[in-house]
Amino acid sequence: MMLDAPLPGKNLMLAACRGDVHNDHPLLHSAKELAELHERRLCACREQADEIDHERARLVREIDYWVCVHLPPSLGAAxxxxxxxxxxxxxxxxFTACAFAALASGSKGELGDAWERLAELAIGYEDLKDEVSVGRRRLPGGP
Structure with missing residues (x-):
């Protein structure tokens, strides 16, 4: 099965994590919600953190289901x-929530580390998106 809509690239995904969703792609809306949940989790009590984690798990499952349904089959050697x-x-x-928290705190060492982790993960996401989209990489539990 071909993708009805391609997986969003890292720039759109990072923008969504910052709250700027450019189109109606379901993964972008989920990314925005996940970033908001992580932001809330930074200052949540234990009970609130548990509720937030439950909601995060639900969103992750929704993303994984969407990807599984819309991915082309992976190659045999993937x-x-x-x-x-x-x-x-x-x-x-x-990582987006942590980077903005570090920005707000003014800690330069923390800030540099947080933005570097976010940048590296964004590149990793882009590589994974490209490989999965053409069937060169497969995902755990996926096709």
Whole structure:
């Protein structure tokens, strides 16, 4: 099955994590929600954090289901990735929230580390998106 809509690239995904959704792609809306949840989690009590984590898990499952339904079959020799797209998008949301928290705190060392982690993960997401979209990489539990 071919993709009805391609997986969004890293720039659109990062913009969505910042709250700027450019189109109606379901993964972008989920990325925005995940980043918002991670932002709320930074200052949440234990009970609130548990509720937030439950909602994050639901969104990750929705992303993974969408990807599984819309992916072309992977090639027979495709290597398996260690994480699903949903897990990577969840971490993009987490790293975005942490980067903006570091920006707000004014800690230069923390800030540099947070933005570097986010940038590296965004590149990793883009590579994974490209490989999965053409069937060179498969996802855990996926086709």
């Amino acid at each position: 290597r398996v990735h260690t994480e699903t797209i949903g897990a990577v998008v969840d971490r993009l949301g987490q």
